[in-house]
Amino acid sequence: MSNLHPQEVTGDSPLMERVYKELRLTAWREQPRMVEALSYWRDEIDSTARHWVIVDAGIAIASARLSFHNSLEDLPDAEIFVGFCPTLPTPIASINRLVVHPDYRRRGYGTRLDNIRLKAAEEWGCQCAIASSTEPKRIKQLADRGFKVVGTGREHPHPMYAKRGRQKILVCLLPRD
Ligand SMILES: CC(C)(COP(=O)(O)OP(=O)(O)OC[C@H]1O[C@@H](n2cnc3c(N)ncnc32)[C@H](O)[C@@H]1OP(=O)(O)O)[C@@H](O)C(=O)NCCC(=O)NCCS
Numbered sequence: 022m023s024n025l026h027p028q029e030v031t032g033d034s035p036l037m038e039r040v041y042k043e044l045r046l047t048a049w050r051e052q053p054r055m056v057e058a059l060s061y062w063r064d065e066i067d068s069t070a071r072h073w074v075i076v077d078a079g080i081a082i083a084s085a086r087l088s089f090h091n092s093l094e095d096l097p098d099a100e101i102f103v104g105f106c107p108t109l110p111t112p113i114a115s116i117n118r119l120v121v122h123p124d125y126r127r128r129g130y131g132t133r134l135d136n137i138r139l140k141a142a143e144e145w146g147c148q149c150a151i152a153s154s155t156e157p158k159r160i161k162q163l164a165d166r167g168f169k170v171v172g173t174g175r176e177h178p179h180p181m182y183a184k185r186g187r188q189k190i191l192v193c194l195l196p197r198d
Contacts, residue, residue, distance in 0.1 A: 048120035114142030
């Protein structure tokens, strides 16, 4: 486990600007179809979501986002969930946009950012957390935190995501014991 600590920042902070311009793209570069069309990765939820960033020597090397929702329709990338996910207790915490720079992986940063977001969701009073992934290792990482696969999402309408296939939908009931 590394000694760099996550800090919470706003979606409009200079650190997040670096995340939108650099880290989110760099972290996905080994899956070039995901980012080939992007030079800046930000959406409307980034302005209101909570964000944590880990910084080394002034550079953002990991980041993750948490947002709160009262319906499936309100979730980021809602189109993949609606009709493909059971009704969930609200409020729902969405954990997404987790990225760790390739040079900093396998040091526990991703897991630490998952733990921080789940704790924040519990403190907010969320009744569950939702996540999605196509990647078996990521699904296992989430299962280790208490998530269960509840379905397979609809094909994402955005070609950038659709090329990766249909995502597994994972839900963790909160608070955890
Ligand atoms: C997924 C990701 C955030 C993990 O970050 P990390 O800091 O390396 O995670 P940790 O050090 O806490 O845990 C390491 C574990 O991550 C798991 N993992 C999850 N997704 C993985 C992936 N796509 N590739 C490799 N390992 C992954 C593995 O089980 C690994 O354990 P192992 O080294 O024993 O195999 C990082 O690989 C990444 O940024 N990937 C690209 C973006 C992405 O897939 N984000 C998640 C979207 S749902």
